[in-house]
Amino acid sequence: MMERGDYEQKLWLFVLDMVAFFVALNGAIYLRYGSLLPFAKGGPAPWERIFVAFPFVALVWLVAGAMFGSYRARQSAFEEVAAVVRATLVAFLAVLSVTFFYRGFSYSRGMIGFLIPLVLLTVIGGRLLFRAVRRRVLRRFGGRPRVAILGRSKIGNSLLKALLRERDYYDVVGVVATTGVSPITPDADAEAAAELPLLGHVRDIEELCRSQKFEALVLVERHLPEDVVLDSIEACLRHQVSWNMIPAVHELLLDRARVDLVDGIPLVGMRRSNIVGFNWAVKRLFDIALSLALILLASPLMAVVALAIKLSSKGPIFYVQQRIGYHGRAFPFYKFRSMHRNNDDAIHREYTRKWIIENKAHTEAGVRKVHKITDDPRVFKVGRFIRKYSIDELPQLFNVLGGEMSLIGPRPALPYEVEVYREWHRRRFEAPPGITGLWQVSGRNQVSFEEMVKLDIDYLENWSLLLDLRILVRTVRVVLFEHAY
Numbered sequence: 001m002m003e004r005g006d007y008e009q010k011l012w013l014f015v016l017d018m019v020a021f022f023v024a025l026n027g028a029i030y031l032r033y034g035s036l037l038p039f040a041k042g043g044p045a046p047w048e049r050i051f052v053a054f055p056f057v058a059l060v061w062l063v064a065g066a067m068f069g070s071y072r073a074r075q076s077a078f079e080e081v082a083a084v085v086r087a088t089l090v091a092f093l094a095v096l097s098v099t100f101f102y103r104g105f106s107y108s109r110g111m112i113g114f115l116i117p118l119v120l121l122t123v124i125g126g127r128l129l130f131r132a133v134r135r136r137v138l139r140r141f142g143g144r145p146r147v148a149i150l151g152r153s154k155i156g157n158s159l160l161k162a163l164l165r166e167r168d169y170y171d172v173v174g175v176v177a178t179t180g181v182s183p184i185t186p187d188a189d190a191e192a193a194a195e196l197p198l199l200g201h202v203r204d205i206e207e208l209c210r211s212q213k214f215e216a217l218v219l220v221e222r223h224l225p226e227d228v229v230l231d232s233i234e235a236c237l238r239h240q241v242s243w244n245m246i247p248a249v250h251e252l253l254l255d256r257a258r259v260d261l262v263d264g265i266p267l268v269g270m271r272r273s274n275i276v277g278f279n280w281a282v283k284r285l286f287d288i289a290l291s292l293a294l295i296l297l298a299s300p301l302m303a304v305v306a307l308a309i310k311l312s313s314k315g316p317i318f319y320v321q322q323r324i325g326y327h328g329r330a331f332p333f334y335k336f337r338s339m340h341r342n343n344d345d346a347i348h349r350e351y352t353r354k355w356i357i358e359n360k361a362h363t364e365a366g367v368r369k370v371h372k373i374t375d376d377p378r379v380f381k382v383g384r385f386i387r388k389y390s391i392d393e394l395p396q397l398f399n400v401l402g403g404e405m406s407l408i409g410p411r412p413a414l415p416y417e418v419e420v421y422r423e424w425h426r427r428r429f430e431a432p433p434g435i436t437g438l439w440q441v442s443g444r445n446q447v448s449f450e451e452m453v454k455l456d457i458d459y460l461e462n463w464s465l466l467l468d469l470r471i472l473v474r475t476v477r478v479v480l481f482e483h484a485y
Contacts, residue, residue, distance in 0.1 A: 010071050020126045021058055024118035032111040057095050064091040067470040081124055092116055135168050144169060148199055148214035150176045151221025155246055173214050174199040178221055205232050209239035219245035273430040273460040282465055287407050291400040302394055305336055305386060312382040315341035318395055323412035326432045331404040333412055334395035338383025349416055356420050356449045390479050396435045408468045409434025410456040428456045441474040
């Protein structure tokens with residue numbers, strides 16, 4: 001279809017952000033020290049002190065922007081602006097917190113008051129301008145091809161919906177009909193296909209290509225006769241129309257296809273976890289360093305929790321359970337005990353099977369579904385509190401230190417869960433399980449089992465250290481303000 005150039009666009013955004021930040025800084029200095037505004041104060045500006053601090057402040061702001069997704073591809077203008085606002089507020093809150101304890105030089109609070117809105121104004125303005133210019137350039141210089149869809153299929157409907165979401169890159173002009181179209185089960189994605197104009201029939205593909213009604217043709221009906229497919233491709237080649245097709249094995253690949261070229265021979269297969277080789281080593285070093293630091297910081301809290309559990313319920317402080325981790329291997333999983341001892345787990349076993357097999361929520365209140373046992377009678381009072389704020393998970397830091405777990409990763413599975421897994425669900429075992437993960441910060445108990453597994457696979461295939469940092473920051477927000485349970 002088209003090389004999107006996401007990396008180059010991120011580089012352009014980075015350069016634009018640096019220019020905008022520098023412009024905002026100079027504007028704030030002028031408004032604070034050189035203007036006649038009521039809040040301004042005359043006198044020479046401390047240029048040297050300001051520009052010594054500039055690289056550090058800019059770096060914190062850029063890292064915050066990356067963590068909050070301001071450089072993420074394929075997002076709406078609203079999502080991008082929201083990410084910039086969140087990153088700016090968090091970055092300056094962090095900088096102000098640090099400067100509060102720094103006594104070497106007192107930076108003007110008035111200048112910072114001018115700087116924050118100016119950064120938001122210049123950065124958001126620059127990004128919106130970049131979006132407008134990008135859209136115009138893509139349309140003017142052939143970067144937004146006119147696309148036609150050949151045939152109908154359920155997978156094709158999903159692809160079409162995705163193409164329509166990315167109108168900056170693709171202009172879907174219509175559908176080319178075929179004979180013997182496979183019956184399509186009505187779904188939400190099919191509505192988009194029904195609204196597209198009919199350009200013609202596949203038997204007229206030669207004339208359609210010659211008339212340049214479209215610049216790219218996508219074959220989505222996978223059961224077309226081979227001669228029809230070859231005739232369509234040859235017509236595209238004769239008239240310089242690009243062609244693409246969905247391979248027949250797509251459903252087996254579960255939307256996770258990748259193509260490797262070996263001596264020019266295409267090998268179509270399934271994408272695998274990105275946590276391998278050097279990436280594995282980086283993630284492991286990150287886990288060791290941060291888990292050690294967190295154990296030291298949380299040790300007073302863990303001592304208090306241990307005492308509270310001992311005083312409120314008879315039994316051990318820690319709960320040790322067999323869980324399934326990396327490559328399907330069992331390991332001892334540690335938590336602070338939050339339930340009465342010698343309780344029956346039949347309730348959880350029964351619900352877990354329904355959750356996985358039937359996608360059944362435990363509690364439904366209107367449109368809100370909770371995929372978790374609520375008001376569990378097995379949980380005692382202190383246990384309910386430590387569950388609410390995920391304090392019961394702290395002992396898993398020792399699992400991380402021992403290598404059975406990671407700070408970030410898929411949720412560790414119970415053996416009786418795995419018994420009812422489908423084959424593709426087992427992809428969750430391609431990396432060590434985590435204390436928190438993409439699922440936990442993306443809806444958690446309101447997410448179905450199938451959606452949870454897809455989030456886990458997304459995480460594994462797109463892992464980066466930056467993604468781990470973003471999930472950690474979002475975990476703190478979820479635990480403190482949204483509550484884990």
